[in-house]
Amino acid sequence: MTDQELVKRAFEMHKFSYVPYSHFPVGAALLCGDGRVFTGCNVENAAYGSTICAERTAVVKAVSEGCREGWTAIANAGQGEDFCWPCGACRQMLYEFAPNLRVLAARGSGEFQVVPLSELLPHGFGPRSLQ
Ligand code: THU
Numbered sequence: 500m501t502d503q504e505l506v507k508r509a510f511e512m513h514k515f516s517y518v519p520y521s522h523f524p525v526g527a528a529l530l531c532g533d534g535r536v537f538t539g540c541n542v543e544n545a546a547y548g549s550t551i552c553a554e555r556t557a558v559v560k561a562v563s564e565g566c567r568e569g570w571t572a573i574a575n576a577g578q579g580e581d582f583c584w585p586c587g588a589c590r591q592m593l594y595e596f597a598p599n600l601r602v603l604a605a606r607g608s609g610e611f612q613v614v615p616l617s618e619l620l621p622h623g624f625g626p627r628s629l630q
Contacts, residue, residue: 500530500534500536502572502574502603502611502613505528505530505536505572505574505603506528506574506576506603506605506609506611508526508528508536508538508574509526509527509528509538509553509574509575509576509603509605510526510576510605510609511526511538512524512526512527512528512538512539512540512553512576513525513526513540513576513578515540516540516541516542516553517540517541517542517543518541518543519543520543520545520547520550521541521543523541523577523578523579524540524541524577524578525540525541525552525553525554525575525576525577525583526538526539526540526553526575526576527539527540527552527553527554527556527557527573527574527575527576528557528573528574529554529557529558529561529570529572529573530570530571530572530573530574531561531566531569531570531571532568532569532570532571533566533569535561535566537557537558537560537561537564537566538557538560539552539553539554539555539556539557539558539559539560540553540556541553541556542556552585552586552588552589553575553576554573554575554585554589554592554593555588555589555592557573558589558592558593558596562596567596568596570596570597570600571597571600571601572600572601572602572603573585573593573600573601573602573603574603574605574611575602575603575604575605576605576611577604577605577606577607578606578607579606579607580606580607580608581606582604582605582606582610582611582612583604583605583606584602584604584614584619585602585604585619590616590619590620590623591620591623591624593616593620594616594620594623594624594625595625595626597616598616598617598620598623598625599615599616599617600615600616601613601614601615601616602614602615602616602619
């Protein structure tokens, strides 16, 4: 799976985004070491704080299917002019399972940038911090 293909999978999730409030669809595609891809979209809620982002949807799908190791990359696709970087809560959630994950952030034009999660969340708090 190339980076471009992973980004494409993320964009394809826009059609499932439930975004009656923001009208801002986001799609995510999480690549695991065994080649499986877990996708996600944002799902909003009338109680706005209950909204879940596309990245966390993908994380929860992977973990709940027994895949919690060997993640190599996550693609995140927005539709705006800015690259769609994961929010703070999503960075934290990803850090739990894959502190060295590659993050591919795409904008509406389809262009994307790649940055390691360790740069997006330096000095993160993770499982080892509790030892
Ligand atoms: N959102 C995501 O799904 N992922 C991000 O990386 C940033 C924000 C969603 C949450 C909400 O449904 C909408 O985008 C606007 O904030």
